[in-house]
Amino acid sequence: xxxxxxxxxSFGKDxxxxxxKTMEKYKIKPRAFIVSxxxxxxxxxxxxxITEIEFFSRNSGIFVLPQICRIETYEKDFENGLKKLMDMxxxxxxxxxxxxxxxxxxxxxxxxxxxGLKSIHPLSKYSSEEIIEEFLSTEIKSTIIKVDxxxxxxxxxxxxxxxxxVNELKKFDIDICGEYGEYHxxxxxxxxxxx
Numbered sequence: 343x344x345x346x347x348x349x350x351x352s353f354g355k356d357x358x359x360x361x362x363k364t365m366e367k368y369k370i371k372p373r374a375f376i377v378s379x380x381x382x383x384x385x386x387x388x389x390x391x392i393t394e395i396e397f398f399s400r401n402s403g404i405f406v407l408p409q410i411c412r413i414e415t416y417e418k419d420f421e422n423g424l425k426k427l428m429d430m431x432x433x434x435x436x437x438x439x440x441x442x443x444x445x446x447x448x449x450x451x452x453x454x455x456x457x458g459l460k461s462i463h464p465l466s467k468y469s470s471e472e473i474i475e476e477f478l479s480t481e482i483k484s485t486i487i488k489v490d491x492x493x494x495x496x497x498x499x500x501x502x503x504x505x506x507x508v509n510e511l512k513k514f515d516i517d518i519c520g521e522y523g524e525y526h527x528x529x530x531x532x533x534x535x536x537x
Contacts, residue, residue, distance in 0.1 A: 344370065347462065348427045349437040350450070351375035351406070353390045353398075355477050355484045355503065356465060356519060357439035358529045361536070362480070363464035364437050371536055373431040374405040376423045381410065388487060388528055402536040405430075417453065424457045434459060441465045441473065441521050470519040478505055482535065488526040503527055 345368040351357045365371055377395060378386045385395070385408070392408060399406040409423030427433050436459050440446040447463055454461040465473055477484070484503040489496060493516050501507050508518065516524040 344368070345435060346431065346433050347372055347435040347437055348374040348376055348424070348431070348433045350439070351377055352385070352439065353377075353388050353394075353528050354439070355482075355527045355529055356441065356473070356521075358482065358484075359473055359477055360437050360439035360462075360464045364462060365536075367464070372404060372437065373433055374407060374427050375399075376407045376409050376420075376427060376436075378411045378416075378420060379408045382408075386411065388526055390528070404536055417449075421453050421457050424453065424459060428457065428459065435462050436460075437462045437464065439465060441468070441470060441519060443521060470517050470521060474508055474518050477503070478508065480535075483530040484527040485530060486525050487528045490522075490524050493522075493524040498525060 349361050349372045361372060380386050383392050395406050395408055407423055407427060411419040436454055438450045438461060440463055451461045486498050486501050486503060489498050494514055511518060
């Protein structure tokens with residue numbers, strides 16, 4: 343099966359892993375990424391700047407759509423971004439990096455259904471433990487850029503997500519992938535693996 347797909351991409355480890363899994367299964371890279379933007383300069387959640395997004399696109403060889411999604415019209419704005427990618431690349435599917443939170447997965451499915459796409463959630467077949475172990479095996483560099491101060495100490499900020507850091511994270515009552523927002527990461531060198 344030749345899959346013509348885009349991916350919702352946050353620049354975090356889970357969206358990276360979702361694309362990696364899809365590429366391994368279908369032997370083809372995404373036609374495009376859609377990045378939810380807070381404004382013209384920065385993305386939601388991970389705070390990726392437009393300059394970094396453009397750099398990523400150039401170095402990965404994959405088109406990136408920075409789609410502004412305003413709070414009051416977020417769902418519609420995101421769907422409009424998907425429609426743009428459908429018009430540009432004739433995509434049929436969109437990949438998401440959510441693991442097990444049902445309301446997030448249902449949200450993704452609804453956005454795709456409303457635009458005539460099918461959603462793919464490659465990570466939903468795996469446990470958080472399996473995903474973090476596979477991520478560590480890739481040797482891709484990822485940095486912790488945000489923490490929920492109610493769940494984790496700020497000392498984790500700026501740390502590379504390596505074996506030592508994961509072992510320390512396991513001492514806390516959290517999902518090891520940070521699926522509940524306990525921490526967020528930024529993958530630094532993904533473009534080379536998407537070429």
